[in-house]
Structure formats: C-alpha cells, structure tokens
Amino acid sequence: MARPKEFEINEVLDRALLLFWEQGYEKTSMQELVDTMGIHRKSIYDTFGDKHALFIQALQLYIKRQSEHLKKPALAEQSVKEIIRQALDVKKSNDETPIGCFMVNTGVELGTLDPLSASLVQDGYGRIEEFFRYLIEYGQKRGELNATLNATMLSHYLMNAWLGIRTMAKTNYDSQQVANTIAITLSVLDS
Template sequence: MARHKEFEVNEVLDRAIHLFWVQGYEKTSMQELVEYMGIHRRSIYDTFGDKHALFMRALKRYQAIQNKKMRLLVEKQDPVKELLRLFLETTLEKEGEPQGCFIVNSGVELGILDQEVSSFVEDSYLKTEKLLYNLILVGQQTGEIDSKLDPEALSHYFMNAWLGLRTMVKTATNQEKLSGIINTTLSILG
C-alpha cells in the first residue's frame, strides 16, 4: 500500500527555494535539503526527482511567485513612471527573504555551466523585458514618457538597472545610494 504524502508540496518547495537562494546550488547538499525541507530523502526523490530537478522546480515556483507580484503591481494602474519606480524599489524591500534574486543568483552561478538553468534564466529575463516594454509603450501613449525614446532600448536599460540593483542589494548597506540609482534610472524617461 502506497503511503500518502505527509507534507504540503509548495511548503517544502518554498523551504528548498530559501536554502538554494541563500547557499546556491553547488553549496547545497542533499542532506541539507532533507534537514531544511523537513522531509525524508526518499520523499524528495519521489516528489521532485534528483537535486537538479528539485532546483529547477524551485526556480519555476519562485518565478511564478514573482510573476504574480509583478501582475499585482501592474494591475494597480498607477501612472507608468510610478509603476516603474515600484518595480525597481521592490528589489530593495525583501521582508523575510534573502537579499538579491534567486533567478539572478542562479544565472550568475550556473549560467555557463548548466544549459537548462541558462535557458530558464534567459527566458525569465525576456518575459520581464516584455513587461517593461509594454509599460513603457503605455507611458509613451499617455504622454508620461518621451515618445522620441526607443521603447525597446528603454526596456533593455531598465532590465539592466533592475538586474544591477538585484545584485547590489546583496552587499550594499547604503540605502541612499540605492535610492539614488533608482532616481537616476528614472530620470532618463524625460
């Protein structure tokens, strides 16, 4: 008779996200995952597969959570410049979460070593750039953003700034410096 799962999959997956986010893929052992997730090794393998499969599942869950946050942000229907400010500022506000970004960290750690992670991260970046591009177009249509500016180039620029902030928050302690970078980034919109 098969045993039923005695854990909620997303709860233990969230624990795996946290451990991978803090330590990275390479530094996280299966034994640490067993202990941190609070489930048996066999349950990890039966539910998620090997360590790499668990890692990919963790990345996908993290992306889904982040996408939901971005949708909620955009649905606020604030002025576009304010939405772009909030988009950048969300990088600074990480209550109860490790600093930085799990996807960015994974791309930096494994991007050239693991084609599956590299493709996932690149796809995630492209989706974020598309969101930024669409926001910029709306801003240009409403007159908030200078229509002479290239929306594709701006989406690349904002993506680069966002990724830079997501990296800097891991070590930066000067919040004024980070806020200044956000203000300078937004000033390009005219």
C-alpha cells in the same frame, strides 16, 4: 499499498526555494535540504527527483511568482514612472526571504554551467523586459513619457538597471545607494 504523503508539496518546495535562494545551488547539500524541508531524503527523491530536479522546480516556482507580479497593473491608479520605480526597487531582506533575486543569483552562479537553468533565467528576464516595454509604451500613449524615446532600447536599459540593482543589493545592500541608482535610472525617462 503506498503510504500517503505526510507533507504539503508546495510548502516543502517553498523551503527548498528559500534555501537555494540564500545559498545557491552548489553550496546547498542534500542534508541541508533534508533538514530544511523537514522530510526524508527518500521522500525528496520520490517527489522531486535529484537535487538538480528539485532546484529546477524551485526556480520555476520563483519565476512563476515573479511573472504573476508582472501582470498588467492598475495603471489608472499610479503613474507609469512610479510602477517602474517599484519594479526596480529591491527591499532589504526580511526574516523570511533572502536579499536580492533568486533568478539573478541563479543566472550568475549557473548561467554558463547549466543550460536548463540558463534557459529558465533568460525566459524570466525576457518577461521582465517585456513588462518594462509595455509600461514605457503605455506611458508614452498616456503622455507621461517622452514619445520619441525608443521603447525597446529603453526596456533593455531598464532591464540592465534591474539586474544591476539586484546584484548590488546581494553583495552590499545600502538603501540610499539603491534609491540613488533608481532615481538616476528614472531620470532617463524624462529625456
């Protein structure tokens, strides 16, 4: 008779996600995963598979959570520009989450090396870009944003800014520099 699992799967996957987010795939060892997740190596293999399979599950969980944040917000309560500003912003890390974005970090580290990771990251990026396009079109219909701007091209521009801010924050977080970059980016919406 098999022993029941003595751990909560989502809880230990969260721990692995944070470790991969902080260190990246290559730098994270199986022993660090064992220590961080608080379960035996055999339990990791039996539950999640090898290190790569565990990493992919952590990345999928992160992207799922990101997508949940992109659900259509209560637009009547805030201006579209404010929602875009909040989406672009990246806060300095607290004690629980690393700075930057796990999806962006993965794209930079594994984008050309691991087709599955690259595909997941591209899908995540596509969802974010679609969210920006939705906000732009909604803002144009509501008269908040210039209706002559091309929503698709502008969503590409906002996505580029979103990626750049997360990369900048990971390497050299400066809250004033982030705020300035966001302000300049948002000024394009007034054109």
